[in-house]
Amino acid sequence: MFHRILVALDNSDLSETVFGEALSLAQATQACLMLLHVLSDAEIGYPQPHTLDTHLEQWQTYQSTGMTRLQVRQAAASQAGVIAEYVQTPGAAPATICRLAQTWGADLIVIGQRELSGIQKFIRGSVSNYVMHYAPCSVLTVHS
Numbered sequence: 001m002f003h004r005i006l007v008a009l010d011n012s013d014l015s016e017t018v019f020g021e022a023l024s025l026a027q028a029t030q031a032c033l034m035l036l037h038v039l040s041d042a043e044i045g046y047p048q049p050h051t052l053d054t055h056l057e058q059w060q061t062y063q064s065t066g067m068t069r070l071q072v073r074q075a076a077a078s079q080a081g082v083i084a085e086y087v088q089t090p091g092a093a094p095a096t097i098c099r100l101a102q103t104w105g106a107d108l109i110v111i112g113q114r115e116l117s118g119i120q121k122f123i124r125g126s127v128s129n130y131v132m133h134y135a136p137c138s139v140l141t142v143h144s
Contacts, residue, residue, distance in 0.1 A: 002031045006106035008097045008131070009037050009073070011065065014112040018142045019073050022110040025140075026082040034104055035073055035086035037066040038093040063088070094130035102136045113141040 007022040009015040019035070026033050039062065070086035077084035089096060101109050113128040132139045 002026075002029045002108045004034065004104065004106045004108075005031045006034045006036060006097070006101050006104060006109045008093070008109060008111040008127075009035060009069070010093075010112070011037075011062070011069070012112065012114070014114060014142065014144045015069075018110055018112045019076075021140070021142050023077055023080055023082060025108070025110070026077070026084075027080060031082075031108075033077055033082060033084040034100070034106065035070050035077075035084055036097065036100055037070055037086075037088045038096045039063060039066065039088060039090040040093050042093070093127045094134070097127070097131050098134050098136065107137050109135050109137060109139045111139060111141055112144065114144045 002025060005022055005026055007019060009018060022033060025031065039059075066088050070088060074084045074086050087100070097109060097111070100106070109131060111128050111131055113126075128139075128141050132141065
């Protein structure tokens with residue numbers, strides 16, 4: 001049985017499906033959720049020297065949007081009778097997910113898996129692939 005489910009979320013449409021799967025599992029197993037959003041330049045684009053002011057504004061909006069989404073999902077979990085916490089932190093998503101799973105004592109990570117082209121996988125890497133190989137617990141991938 002699962003007791004502590006870490007849910008790795010980003011700002012993609014797939015995250016809504018990931019959250020739904022995790023919520024259903026938590027209801028079925030009476031587990032609690034930890035909702036995680038890792039703030040990463042990879043998600044919004046890396047800044048260029050001539051666009052730093054614009055990037056700072058985008059980053060602040062990105063932080064605010066991420067926090068709002070976490071709060072909305074926590075409220076939805078609570079309404080469904082599931083205890084949920086949330087955290088938003090900057091960092092490299094793959095390592096941050098695995099580290100939080102270890103420190104929080106997760107027994108399952110639920111994460112989305114997007115179909116990336118070969119070149120995208122080479123350049124950016126696959127977050128879900130890294131997590132599946134280095135997570136300290138079981139991993140459920142939700143496909144796009």
